[in-house]
Amino acid sequence: MPAEHPRSAPAARPLSRSDFKTLSLSALGGALEFYDFIIFVFFAAVVGKLFFPAEMPDWLRQLQTFGIFAAGYLARPLGGIVMAHFGDLLGRKRMFSLSIFMMAVPTLCMGLLPTYAQIGVWAPLALLALRVVQGAAIGGEVPGAWVFVAEHVPERRIGFACSTLTAGLTAGILLGSLTASAINRAFSAEELAAWAWRVPFLLGGVFGLVSVYLRRWLHETPVFAELQLRQSLAEELPLKAVMRAHRPAVLLSMLLTWVLSAGIVVVILMTPTLLQTQHGFAPAEALEANGLAIVGLSLGCILAGLAADRFGAGPTFVVGGLALLASSAAFYAGIGEHRDLLLPLYGLAGLCVGTIGAIPMVMVKAFPAAVRFSGLSFSYNLAYAICGGLTPILVSLLLKWSPLGPAYYVGALCLLFVVTGAGLWRRDAAALAPAG
Secondary structure, eight states: OOOOOOOSSOTTOOOOHHHHHHHHHHHHHHHHHHHHHHHHHHTHHHHHHHHSOTTSOHHHHHHHHHHHHHHHHHTHHHHHHHHHHHHHHHOHHHHHHHHHHHHHHHHHHHHHOOOHHHHTTHHHHHHHHHHHHHHHHHHHHHHHHHHHHHTTSOGGGHHHHHHHHHHHHHHHHHHHHHHHHHHHHHSOHHHIIIIITHHHHHHHHHHHHHHHHHGGGOOOOHHHHHHHHHTOSOSSOHHHHHHHHOHHHHHHHHHHHHHHHHIIIIIIIIHHHHHHHHHOOOHHHHHHHHHHHHHHHHHHHHHHHHHHHHHOHHHHHHHHHHHHHHHHHHHHHHTTTOGGGHHHHHHHHHHHHGGGGGHHHHHHHTSOGGGHHHHHHHHHHHHHHHHHHHHHHHHHHHHHHOTTHHHHHHHHHHHHHHHHHHHHHHHHHHHHSOOO
């Protein structure tokens, strides 16, 4: 059972205007920060041509470009652990503001970088260094944002707060996709290679700096302020305390992160490419359907958070997991024969992926306040680095065995989600039962 957490206000109070301001600014900043993190992948082709030698084979250039993109994911655990350490000792707000600053500045610098033709090998090395800083920033932003909003709102609204923040993060993916589509339509290939590729990075950097300014108006969380007042901050390294006393919470959070990463990586990020390569859809069709799925995902996140607050995480996981199992199976199995149903089937699958919006609430509550940031950040970032890296490989191997490989992978994780939800449901029911 999670430990008791100090609160600065009664758990039954309604959301205040200050709470909504905190949620809005946090979600906006999260969306812009996630835009900065993923915009690179939408322009990987042109970036690869500009930042590597012209005589380099296309396959090697693509490999090295995506290697630089992947470096951001590899930097997530270390960045998240370091930022969480100081977040547990110095305050949530400081790290919350630092993470978006560490994302905005490298993004702005990417838009100003000289190319390989101008400075040679220093161009890809500088790009790699900036990408690593971005990875460290996102490693601190996501768990830090969940902790920040959860510690501001009443106990019974933590699900809504965390799911709203998660919806903001997913909206950042949509913003990146829409920006890339608009720029590719507005400029020719020659203009794109000459200068227009810089526009989305410069925009992201400027918007990120605006978010840094807006976050100045946020306040330290009441929970952390109370810990300081009571002098109840961690007396040892927060991560050491997590590994010594909270291993079940770490395991639970890593399993739930696996489910979360499967929904995002397979259904949202990989499927547009699979629609083109496996089913022959045009890129424009696949991206349009993907945009609808992301809208459904954002809406589903908020609905899942509301359901978790109202009915509990256990029932929400069970119902949502079964819904995702059914909708993803219908989508991957039916899209080959019923191409006209691409939009409704993909949109429904995206909506059901939104069940992951209830996951952060469980992870936040799994750790006591003194080590919450470190526990959540360590579990989430380590699991995402492993599972997020292995998922595309496993799905590709399953595709060689069956065209329904993605459905089997997502289905297996849905079953894990349902079993976990049933366990939480039973635990919570036992906790509420009268003693004796």
